[in-house]
Amino acid sequence: MKVFRALLAGTLLCLSCAHGAELRIGLAADVTSMDPHFLNLAPNVNIGWHVFDALTHVDEDARLIPGLAVSWRAVDATTWEFKLRRGVRFHDGMELTAEDVAFSIERTLQVPNGQFRVFTRRIVAKESPDSYSLRLKTAAPYAMLPYDLNSVFIVSKRAAAGARPEDFDSGKAMIGTGPFRFLRFSRGDRVELARNEKYWGGASPWDQVAFRIVPTDPARLAGLLSGDLDLIEQVPTADLSRIRRDSRLESAQKVSWRTIFFHLDQRRERSPFRDLRVRRALSKAIDRQAIAERLMDGAAIPASNLVSPPVFGYAPDLKPEAYDPEGAKRLLAEAGYPDGFAMTLSAPNNRYVNDEQIAQAAAQMLARVGIRARVEALPINVYLSKGAAGQFAFAMLGWGSFSGDLALRALVATPDPSRGFGAFNWSGYSNPKVDALLEQAFATVGEQRREEIAREAMRAAMRDYAVIPLHHQVTTWAMRKPLAYAPRTDEFTFAHHVRAR
Amino acid sequence: MLTYIARRLMQSLAVLAIMSLLVFAGVYTIGNPIDILVNPQSDQSEIARATAALGLDRPLAEQYFVFLARAATGDLGNSFAFNVPAMGLILERMPATLELASAAMLIALALGIPLGLWAGIAPRSVAGRVITAGSILGFSLPTFWVGLMLIMVFSVWLGWLPTSGRGPTTSIAGIPVSFLSIEGLRHLVLPAANLALFNLSLITRLARSGAREAMQQDYVRFARAKGLSEGRVVGVHVLKNVLVPVVTVAGVEFGSVIAFAVVTESIFAWPGMGKLLIDSINVLDRPVIVGYLCIVVALFVAINLAVDLLASWLDPRVRLGAER
Numbered sequence: 063m064k065v066f067r068a069l070l071a072g073t074l075l076c077l078s079c080a081h082g083a084e085l086r087i088g089l090a091a092d093v094t095s096m097d098p099h100f101l102n103l104a105p106n107v108n109i110g111w112h113v114f115d116a117l118t119h120v121d122e123d124a125r126l127i128p129g130l131a132v133s134w135r136a137v138d139a140t141t142w143e144f145k146l147r148r149g150v151r152f153h154d155g156m157e158l159t160a161e162d163v164a165f166s167i168e169r170t171l172q173v174p175n176g177q178f179r180v181f182t183r184r185i186v187a188k189e190s191p192d193s194y195s196l197r198l199k200t201a202a203p204y205a206m207l208p209y210d211l212n213s214v215f216i217v218s219k220r221a222a223a224g225a226r227p228e229d230f231d232s233g234k235a236m237i238g239t240g241p242f243r244f245l246r247f248s249r250g251d252r253v254e255l256a257r258n259e260k261y262w263g264g265a266s267p268w269d270q271v272a273f274r275i276v277p278t279d280p281a282r283l284a285g286l287l288s289g290d291l292d293l294i295e296q297v298p299t300a301d302l303s304r305i306r307r308d309s310r311l312e313s314a315q316k317v318s319w320r321t322i323f324f325h326l327d328q329r330r331e332r333s334p335f336r337d338l339r340v341r342r343a344l345s346k347a348i349d350r351q352a353i354a355e356r357l358m359d360g361a362a363i364p365a366s367n368l369v370s371p372p373v374f375g376y377a378p379d380l381k382p383e384a385y386d387p388e389g390a391k392r393l394l395a396e397a398g399y400p401d402g403f404a405m406t407l408s409a410p411n412n413r414y415v416n417d418e419q420i421a422q423a424a425a426q427m428l429a430r431v432g433i434r435a436r437v438e439a440l441p442i443n444v445y446l447s448k449g450a451a452g453q454f455a456f457a458m459l460g461w462g463s464f465s466g467d468l469a470l471r472a473l474v475a476t477p478d479p480s481r482g483f484g485a486f487n488w489s490g491y492s493n494p495k496v497d498a499l500l501e502q503a504f505a506t507v508g509e510q511r512r513e514e515i516a517r518e519a520m521r522a523a524m525r526d527y528a529v530i531p532l533h534h535q536v537t538t539w540a541m542r543k544p545l546a547y548a549p550r551t552d553e554f555t556f557a558h559h560v561r562a563r
Numbered sequence: 564m565l566t567y568i569a570r571r572l573m574q575s576l577a578v579l580a581i582m583s584l585l586v587f588a589g590v591y592t593i594g595n596p597i598d599i600l601v602n603p604q605s606d607q608s609e610i611a612r613a614t615a616a617l618g619l620d621r622p623l624a625e626q627y628f629v630f631l632a633r634a635a636t637g638d639l640g641n642s643f644a645f646n647v648p649a650m651g652l653i654l655e656r657m658p659a660t661l662e663l664a665s666a667a668m669l670i671a672l673a674l675g676i677p678l679g680l681w682a683g684i685a686p687r688s689v690a691g692r693v694i695t696a697g698s699i700l701g702f703s704l705p706t707f708w709v710g711l712m713l714i715m716v717f718s719v720w721l722g723w724l725p726t727s728g729r730g731p732t733t734s735i736a737g738i739p740v741s742f743l744s745i746e747g748l749r750h751l752v753l754p755a756a757n758l759a760l761f762n763l764s765l766i767t768r769l770a771r772s773g774a775r776e777a778m779q780q781d782y783v784r785f786a787r788a789k790g791l792s793e794g795r796v797v798g799v800h801v802l803k804n805v806l807v808p809v810v811t812v813a814g815v816e817f818g819s820v821i822a823f824a825v826v827t828e829s830i831f832a833w834p835g836m837g838k839l840l841i842d843s844i845n846v847l848d849r850p851v852i853v854g855y856l857c858i859v860v861a862l863f864v865a866i867n868l869a870v871d872l873l874a875s876w877l878d879p880r881v882r883l884g885a886e887r
Contacts, residue, residue, distance in 0.1 A: 447594030482606025
């Protein structure tokens with residue numbers, strides 16, 4: 063009876079539903095904290111970009127553009143100078159000055175268990191000649207600082223001094239310069255924001271935005287179909303055709319910065335992967351086109367690089383390996399494995415789009431050239447620890463980076479804790495030429511020169527099959543007409559970039 | 564009686580300690596939370612620093628004793644993923660789960676008892692057969708699938724109810740609840756119905772067999788012979804006897820409804836503590852996992868104790884284990 067009455071009430075209520083200029087967005091993963099300097103998790107950072115700004119921003123192609131800083135330059139080899147945008151006001155009306163920036167940088171180092179110190183710990187001194195300039199000094203030449211500061215949100219010194227994470231969750235310290243003001247955060251359920259009328263980049267068309275957290279894929283899609291949500295992110299590939307058929311819906315796609323690849327173990331003395339011919343054979347044995355078209359329903363681009371095409375340091379002259387099982391067999395025979403060998407192919411089963419299916423498909427393709435691969439798919443929480451411990455022979459990993467040299471440093475550089483090289487180099491691959499080029503890139507301050515060196519390092523690593531790149535994921539957003547979204551390589555869902563056509 | 568309760572509480576503490584040790588060791592074996600939560604831009608020194616900051620570089624035994632010492636003062640530690648005290652996090656999400664579970668139990672009882680009585684009194688009628696068949700279906704359909712079907716039918720096709728989320732809440736004594744506003748009720752209906760389905764079937768079947776049995780009893784024949792109306796015979800005399808097993812089972816089932824809420828909460832994006840548990844397992848957020856299980860164990864212990872005490876009070880033949 064209660065159910066029936068509620069149903070009836072619901073029907074009546076919906077007749078008077080009015081939307082106004084409110085935008086309801088379905089997020090695919092949980093937002094854990096409002097504190098902009100705590101965890102560097104995509105959903106948290108996604109919300110952060112609405113309330114806060116950084117000195118430098120990135121555009122849809124993950125290329126650096128001015129943010130709160132209008133310009134920056136290297137004064138000398140170890141000093142970067144940032145000129146702040148004038149007249150920018152925080153949501154509480156106070157003007158942004160270099161003091162707020164210095165405070166924000168300092169705060170990243172002090173938040174307990176905060177993960178943003180990675181981006182600021184190289185700064186050894188800060189000085190501001192006037193309230194609109196800031197000079198940051200590093201101990202050694204460091205070209206990446208403007209990129210690193212893209213990850214450091216600028217908070218108001220007045221509001222955030224002494225603030226604990228709870229003060230951000232409650233909104234007390236959630237004072238930024240971003241396009242939206244913070245209204246409320248209901249953990250596990252939603253985040254609500256309201257337009258910042260005085261945003262320096264132009265006010266958003268939406269009075270209010272509600273980010274609803276709906277991690278179950280079918281439920282998120284159902285929310286869009288029923289009109290509970292206006293826009294959803296991370297549309298599963300299986301539903302793409304359905305969305306394209308539906309005349310009420312629109313979709314937007316963009317190549318993501320996330321590249322899926324395989325690490326090939328080279329730590330073990332007897333690993334066949336120490337032989338370049340074997341690595342090359344395995345690369346030839348995988349039909350990337352088939353995986354991208356059939357398994358991913360077109361939502362993937364076969365990869366030749368460790369970073370996706372728009373990203374800094376992508377080497378466009380490298381082409382994806384052509385599918386060539388005969389060539390693979392020949393190479394294996396030359397390397398002394400005419401009958402192939404048996405191995406375990408490891409992959410996560412709940413992290414990347416269709417990860418386990420891709421692993422199964424790859425194993426079948428490898429079987430055609432005589433490699434008997436047993437697929438072991440694990441939940442990501444188990445998987446990552448095993449990978450970090452070097453327990454895998456042939457392992458899938460996905461990586462998002464907005465610069466090629468950073469991706470190479472983490473994934474293929476010779477592991478060396480003192481230099482911070484190879485932190486995620488699960489395979490133990492080592493190539494002195496790549497290491498030397500990376501050292502050179504990080505010490506080069508000119509952008510163009512640095513990109514050339516980064517490309518050279520990418521070529522050296524890829525031609526040596528340091529890893530086997532598979533594809534770049536393509537991210538899909540779906541929305542109700544007449545909305546339009548400018549899709550982003552960094553996968554973020556920005557309410558201020560949603561327009562009504 | 565008091566010694567009995569004291570002994571039960573001591574046993575519960577032992578259960579809690581063993582459970583926390585198992586969970587602690589289990590999560591430790593699965594992996595290192597830092598590997599999941601780490602900022603991908605980190606290098607080795609940063610990963611080592613983060614691991615040490617959470618005390619995860621210490622031997623398991625030492626980590627466990629640090630945890631026990633803190634837990635004795637009521638502090639279960641800060642969540643790795645939320646950076647706030649784990650206990651507060653769980654308690655913050657508890658009302659949502661309790662409300663959902665209560666609504667589900669209410670639906671199960673309010674519909675299950677009359678349906679079961681009807682099927683028990685007229686087992687060969689069409690309605691009786693339909694109810695019996697329906698209850699079998701309710702038992703066998705997976706919650707996950709039913710939940711998605713409910714969303715498809717009532718939200719997407721008919722457009723009557725929202726697909727997911729909790730909607731607006733009203734605060735009673737600082738506790739946020741949904742059932743006081745129409746919009747909140749609309750959000751509650753589908754998840755509660757989904758969660759109720761299993762218990763609805765269970766209670767229907769219990770009431771049905773109870774009623775069938777009672778109808779054969781002498782006291783029902785006497786009541787009829789006395790000339791009582793059929794309504795009074797069923798509504799008072801039969802119902803009373805049917806209720807005894809139903810209430811016992813419903814009490815025990817309430818605990819499992821809270822535990823089973825995990826699936827429903829995930830499908831309907833209901834911000835309860837079951838969803839919190841799943842999210843925490845995904846990132847190996849140990850303080851939250853241990854805290855959640857401690858609370859659930861405490862809850863089960865309390866419910867079982869209450870049920871035992873109630874049973875001995877209702878039926879003096881039941882002895883509380885002490886003297887044999």
